[in-house]
């Protein structure tokens with residue numbers, strides 16, 4: 509009943525009976541360095557069966573855009589805070605406790621403020637993502653120094669035990685393989701390394717494990733699952749404005765995703781956070797750069813006034829900016 513109240517208070521209507529009564533769940537699964545041209549080719553060859561099945565019932569594009577610099581921590585910060593690097597200022601790409609947490613609210617934080625009972629969780633496999641674990645914003649944080657299948661096992665245990673409303677899962681495998689063995693270079697006709705292909709296939713199996721857990725726990729029909737990446741790559745590197753670095757896949761699936769097929773508008777990585785919030789029935793802050801990808805959602809907006817900017821304050825500027833504080837703060841753990 510609480511969920512119906514949450515939905516009706518901001519004018520959402522969820523299609524489908526089951527989705528209307530289950531608690532909405534948003535899951536973001538990020539394939540680190542998941543270059544979309546290779547992902548697309550493997551799907552055409554039937555070698556990423558989980559993703560292929562999700563695309564068949566959801567909405568997708570292989571032309572979504574990450575931010576500049578097309579590096580891991582700046583990109584994930586934009587993905588999970590809804591704002592561009594010009595706004596969040598996270599241009600470093602290493603774990604550096606002295607820098608504290610990212611200086612803008614994350615999607616977890618925005619959700620918690622709007623809905624304090626919401627449960628949030630992150631599972632990641634790179635230490636630098638600790639910078640996104642702002643205090644008091646996550647009910648569970650798991651750092652797993654292992655491959656995609658091990659990360660997925662931890663995510664499954666969290667789904668079973670916590671039943672998070674918003675879950676982020678980070679799989680590092682493609683990035684590791686790309687730096688060590690090569691992403692390939694489309695412009696030069698160089699194919700990706702076998703190791704990179706294997707890493708994507710491992711991510712696909714891990715994704716299948718997560719989807720199965722959502723189904724087994726009766727969450728799938730009320731879930732928006734977004735599968736995306738922080739950047740692509742070419743040769744052994746990424747970080748530039750080259751389209752092979754900048755393009756990312758963006759696939760929406762689950763019971764809350766619309767079966768819209770190919771998405772034609774340009775999707776930016778900041779839109780991921782806004783779309784996850786919209787699926788959970790919450791309005792993204794008006795001062796976010798990201799917007800919900802409504803075409804990918806199986807929900808109808810009953811009251812569009814907040815989208816037009818006539819309602820609701822922005823959240824930026826209301827949190828202390830660690831960079832401006834005299835005392836240095838340390839990341840937890």
Ligand SMILES: [Zn+2]
Nearest residue numbers: 540541580738
């Ligand atoms: Zn990365």
